[in-house]
Amino acid sequence: MRHTTRREILSEDTGSPYYELRKYPEPTVCSGCNLVYHKGRWTNGLTAPAGANRELCPACRRVQDRNPGGVVYLDGSYFQAHRDEILNTAKNQEKLARAQRPLQRIMWIKPNDTGLEIATTNFHLARRIGEAIYQAHKGNLDIKYSEGDRFARVYWHRDDQPKPK
Ligand SMILES: [Zn+2]
Incomplete structure (x- = not known):
């Protein structure tokens, strides 16, 4: 055995x-x-x-090979209302990560059935993007690892609208 x-x-x-x-x-x-x-x-x-x-x-x-090491899934009505701002957070995290670790990159950003997915070359960057969005916008963050922790699916979701000022 x-x-x-x-x-x-x-x-x-x-x-x-x-x-x-x-x-x-x-x-x-x-x-x-x-x-x-x-x-x-x-x-x-x-x-x-x-x-x-x-x-x-x-x-x-x-x-x-179109074979990412991590994927971030973003959805919810709050996401739709703040889409550009949240995408900028994601791209900025890539820039910061890549300056130190040039293998950490965003591979694609594309709409899916419920929102948007961001594929990354490794799980560290997917987690970093999810955590940065969560810090800036709250909502719900859930990270699931697989393939011996070498692949991460990062789910971020927020539905509520902020109160008008
Ligand atoms: Zn290369």
Whole structure:
């Protein structure tokens, strides 16, 4: 009888094309976004030398495969009334996250049956966006993890309208 959990399998899954700690030859440049893999991490603001190894970084590979690491679902009448403001909060969180961790990106923003979904390249960014919206606008936040905690569905919902001033 095997006792290996899915979480353990995933934590050793360094062969996954999405695994952010995978090692690459140096220098490697991403053929999607031009990030350079340097000293063991994908780094902003570097220029790769001619002849550098070329590969897709984990974030660009997720974009290419349309395979997000997290999805944020936004809905409710309050959301519809404050849609632009809430979207700006989400985009601003991406900007802040990406400055430090360039693999954290929004992949798409699109309407669904009840509101809007925002797909991200990893679960940290999905959670960060959900928490920032919750802090600024209250409502209900619910985060569900799966795939050994490597995928997050983040649900934020608010229906009520604010009182007129
Ligand atoms: Zn890339």
